[in-house]
Every structure is written in C-alpha cells, then in structure tokens.
Amino acid sequence: MRLFTLMTSSLALLAAPALAEDVFPAKLAGHAFLPAASFVDAPADAPKDAAVSGKFTGKTRNETPESVEGDVGATYGGHKTGLSLPFHGQPVQGMSGFAMNRAEDGSWYVLTDNGFGSKINSPDALLTFHRMQPDFQTGEVTRAETIFLRDPDHKLPFRIAYEGTDSRYLTGADFDPESLQFLNGEVWIGDEFGPYIIRATADGKVISVHQTMLEGEALQGPDTPGVTVPAQPGVDFRVQRSGGYEGMALQPGSNLLWAMLEKPLLAATGEPEGDFLRVMTFDTGKADWTGDSYRFKLAEGAKAIGDFNFIDETRALVIERDNGEGDAAKACADGATDLSACYPMPARVKNIVLVDTASIDAEGYIRRIGHINLLDIADPDGKALEGMKPEAGNFTFPFFTIEDVARVDDTHIMVANDNNLPFSGGREIGKAANNEFLLLDVSELLAAK
Structure with missing residues (x-):
C-alpha cells in the first residue's frame, strides 16, 4: 500500500533524524543480466601486463590465473563466490553508472569502476566504459562495444601506472x-580518488582533468x-576513502x-560533518566549477549514494543505500557463529529517491519528493528470472552497491548493480553476483512533483 505522509522543507524537519516523504510502488517489468564471468581482451597495444588482471589483490603478487577464490569478506560472512583470481583478460564488471543520453542505436553507455576496489590492488585493471543493450524479453545483456580510457597527450597532472608506455592506458x-x-560526442566521468572530473573523447582519449573545488577550497581524499x-x-583531506563522485547528473x-x-x-574533527552529501555544479561549456553547492539529505540508515540522473530539467533520481548485502529473510540469528548459510549484515536500505533541484531550502538542501524501495518490488507478472527469485514475498534487489539508474520513458526506469567482482554475492550465498539489470514500472514516482 502506498504511504502518504507530509513532505516539508522546513529547517526544523530537516534537522530531524529521518525525513517524512511519500513511498511509491515499484513493479518489475523486466529482468536481464550479464554473467559475472564476462571478460574482454586488453587492446593489442596495451602492456602485456594487462593480459591478466587481478594479480595484486592479495598481500603478494600472484601470476597464476584462477588460483585464489574470491570471497565476500568476514563482515559479510566470509562466503566464497565461486570465481578465482587472477583473471584471463579484463572483467566487464562493476556497473558503476548509466549515462542519461543513449547512443544513436539506442544502447546505453555504462561505466565500469576501477577494477578490484582500491588504488593499491587495481594497477592491472584497465579503465573502460561500454555500450550495452539489455533485452528484457530474453533476459540477456549484449555488450556492443568496450572503450578503454587512455592519456596519450599527458593530460593527467600525476604519474600513471603505465607511464612509460606509448599507449598510456x-x-x-x-x-x-x-x-x-x-x-556532444564527449564523455564526462566522475572519479572517486581525486575526486576529479575527467573529460574524454568518445573513443576514450582524455581531454582534460578537473580538480574539485568547494567554497574556494580544493577537495582531496586520502588517495588524491x-x-x-x-x-x-x-x-x-576532507573526502572519505571511496567517498568521491558516485553520482554525477547532467542537467538538460x-x-x-x-x-x-x-x-x-x-x-576538522575527522568525523563526518553530518548526514548529508555535498553536491557541486560544473559548467561543461566553460569547463569549470560554477561555485554553487547544495546538500542531499540521507534517509535514516543510509550511508552513501550509488547514482544520480535527471529525468527532466529539474527533477532527478538518486540511489541511496546502506552497507548491507543479501536478503533480510536469510539474516543470521543474533549471536550465530555459523554464518555459512545466512547473511550477517543483510540489505535494509536500498532506495531510489526522486528530488527536485529547483526547490532548495535556506540551508542548501535539495527537496526530496519521495522514493521507491528496491527491497519491495512487486512482480505480479513473474518477470524475475529463474534462480534469482526470492523464496517468498516480493522481489528484492539486495546488493551491497547498486550504482546505476536512468529514466527509460514516462513510466519506467532502469536499475543495475555493481557486483564488485569477485567480492560480492547478495543474490545467492556462495555465488558471485551477476550484473543484473531491472526494468521497473514506477509511473507514480515519475509523475510526482
């Protein structure tokens, strides 16, 4: 049942622990996936080192392909994932952002993240984005093209891993x-390490790199x-590790x-400044920051966001999440010592929030209009793929990092996860998460003002 509550932008309520807002229904209209074990060869002119990726994910170098099985980590139960590092080729994984504008053939521009989760363990993971086309009739996702990022013109202001090569991938x-x-034929990429904004050609050549400025101060993180x-x-540094640009929306x-x-x-204390996220605006025409900044209020229990995309000139979608992974129906009992068949920290908060950037209060907070709950998706037409359906109840999307959302049409949005290959499960204990794509009917959310 849809919940109707009062939404207000008053300063008093913004200071409260949680925001009251409309919760809208979501219905599964399509389900597709790219298998977790999807790989692409490195370019012919890339260093030989890139032919095998993931060699540095352990404490020491490991050059024996498929010799060490991935697992989700002790916090999440230590479950193995069934895929072993290092990999032959480069993984097509970690779907970390949808571009709002599609390619001419209707395919979607999809970004892959840094590789294996950190600056230290990913020096042999090539940075890529792709053109992909999910088919919600067959349940398959086609990778039409992979573009590799490179810096042949030495635009980066720092030394890169493949500094001494001609190709400079x-x-x-x-x-x-x-x-x-x-x-306009170019790509703009938000980075977490700097955090930087990267401008590149459609074929992946870096044009420029822009340091983040907030209120006249250059923002830095521990990996800058x-x-x-x-x-x-x-x-x-003020930016948390893995706290840079997870969402970067292009305003029509x-x-x-x-x-x-x-x-x-x-x-200055070293603690988070509050339960809100900073939003800065960048003028693509001038290739510079505007100087304006705003705030996005996190819901109670949310720790971070996953993606940010406009649906019209002022309204936009934001994914907010906790750090949980796995269906709460399979949560471990309190005090359990055997975690092999349960989730010790299941997903609890996985929302897609509709915001109005034209409505900003006196403290700079962007108005939240309402949200859908990705852990409560109706599936009356049985669209969920076999092997990915819950044992009971509505369909859920219980992944740790859900990092892709875009408007498809007036009634539908598309959502996908970052599967952190091979270090995340979420759908099935003991199995690496696939790259799942959902088509959701959320007509009431998209119509909300």
Missing part, C-alpha cells in the same frame, strides 16, 4: 571512475595524488554537471 591505480555522462601519510582526516538545458559525493565530507 589508464588503470584502477590512476582513477576510480564511478559516474558517466555523454554530451600529493596527499601523503601521516595525514589527519578532516584537515589534510543547462548542461551543468551536478556532481554528488558518495559519502559525507569530514569535519
């Missing part, structure tokens, strides 16, 4: 790309080139990029 040791937009240890959080008409940090900035 970029890797996960250079950037952590998490958001993508396509405009030039930040050295020991460093004091909140003083030497203005062509402004609204770049949203994944996590709250750090205050």
Whole structure:
C-alpha cells in the first residue's frame, strides 16, 4: 500500500533524524543480466601486463590465473563466490553508472569502476566504459562495444601506472571512475580518488582533468595524488576513502554537471560533518566549477549514494543505500557463529529517491519528493528470472552497491548493480553476483512533483 505522509522543507524537519516523504510502488517489468564471468581482451597495444588482471589483490603478487577464490569478506560472512583470481583478460564488471543520453542505436553507455576496489590492488585493471543493450524479453545483456580510457597527450597532472608506455592506458591505480555522462560526442566521468572530473573523447582519449573545488577550497581524499601519510582526516583531506563522485547528473538545458559525493565530507574533527552529501555544479561549456553547492539529505540508515540522473530539467533520481548485502529473510540469528548459510549484515536500505533541484531550502538542501524501495518490488507478472527469485514475498534487489539508474520513458526506469567482482554475492550465498539489470514500472514516482 502506498504511504502518504507530509513532505516539508522546513529547517526544523530537516534537522530531524529521518525525513517524512511519500513511498511509491515499484513493479518489475523486466529482468536481464550479464554473467559475472564476462571478460574482454586488453587492446593489442596495451602492456602485456594487462593480459591478466587481478594479480595484486592479495598481500603478494600472484601470476597464476584462477588460483585464489574470491570471497565476500568476514563482515559479510566470509562466503566464497565461486570465481578465482587472477583473471584471463579484463572483467566487464562493476556497473558503476548509466549515462542519461543513449547512443544513436539506442544502447546505453555504462561505466565500469576501477577494477578490484582500491588504488593499491587495481594497477592491472584497465579503465573502460561500454555500450550495452539489455533485452528484457530474453533476459540477456549484449555488450556492443568496450572503450578503454587512455592519456596519450599527458593530460593527467600525476604519474600513471603505465607511464612509460606509448599507449598510456589508464588503470584502477590512476582513477576510480564511478559516474558517466555523454554530451556532444564527449564523455564526462566522475572519479572517486581525486575526486576529479575527467573529460574524454568518445573513443576514450582524455581531454582534460578537473580538480574539485568547494567554497574556494580544493577537495582531496586520502588517495588524491600529493596527499601523503601521516595525514589527519578532516584537515589534510576532507573526502572519505571511496567517498568521491558516485553520482554525477547532467542537467538538460543547462548542461551543468551536478556532481554528488558518495559519502559525507569530514569535519576538522575527522568525523563526518553530518548526514548529508555535498553536491557541486560544473559548467561543461566553460569547463569549470560554477561555485554553487547544495546538500542531499540521507534517509535514516543510509550511508552513501550509488547514482544520480535527471529525468527532466529539474527533477532527478538518486540511489541511496546502506552497507548491507543479501536478503533480510536469510539474516543470521543474533549471536550465530555459523554464518555459512545466512547473511550477517543483510540489505535494509536500498532506495531510489526522486528530488527536485529547483526547490532548495535556506540551508542548501535539495527537496526530496519521495522514493521507491528496491527491497519491495512487486512482480505480479513473474518477470524475475529463474534462480534469482526470492523464496517468498516480493522481489528484492539486495546488493551491497547498486550504482546505476536512468529514466527509460514516462513510466519506467532502469536499475543495475555493481557486483564488485569477485567480492560480492547478495543474490545467492556462495555465488558471485551477476550484473543484473531491472526494468521497473514506477509511473507514480515519475509523475510526482
């Protein structure tokens, strides 16, 4: 049943622990997936090192392909995932952003993240984006093209992993790309390490790199080139690790990029400055920051965001999430010591929020209109694919990182997950998560003002 509650932008309610807002229904209209074990060969002119990826995900170098099985980590139960590192080729995984504008053939521009989760373990993971086309009739996702990012003109202001090569392909040791937009034949990418905005040609050549500015200050994180240890959080850097641009929306008409940090900035104390995220605007025409910034209020229990895309000139969709993974129906009992068949930290908060950027209050908060719950998706037509349906109840999307959302038409949106290959499960214990794509009928949400 739809819940009707009062939405207000008053400062008093914004200071409250949770925001009251409409919760809209979502119905599964289509389900497709790209298998977790999907790989592409490195380009012929890439260093030989890139032929096998994931060699540095352990404590020491490992050059024996498929010799160490991935697992989800102790926090999530230590479940194995069935896929072993290193990999032959480059994984087509970690769907970390949809571009709002599609390619001429109707396919979607989809971004792959930095590789294996950190700057240290991803120096042999090439940075890519793709053109993909999910078929919600067959349940398959076709990869039409993969584009590799490179810096042949030495535009980056720091040394890259493949510095001494002619091709100068970029890797996960250079950037952590998490958001993508396509405009006038060029791509704009939001990075987490800098955080930076990267401008590149449609075939992946870097044109320029832009450092983040907020209120006249250059924002830095612990992985920003030039930040050295020991460093004091909140003083030497304010952006949390893995807290850069997870969402970067392209505003129709203005062509402004609204770049949203994944996590709250750090205050001088080293603690988060609040339960809100900073949003800065970047003028693509001038290739510079506007100087304007705003705030996105996180719902109670949410820790971060996953993607951010406009649906018209002022309204946009934001994915907000907790750090949980797995269906709460299979949560581990309190005090359980055997975690082999349960989720110790299941998914609890996985929302897609509709916001209105034309409605900003006196403190800079963007108005939240309402949201859908990705853990409560109706499936009356049986669209969920076999092997991915819950044992009981509505369909859920219980992944740790859900990082892709875009409007498809007046009534539908598309959502996909970042499967953190091979370190995330979520759908089935003991099995690496696939790259799932959902087509959702959310007509009431898209019509809301």
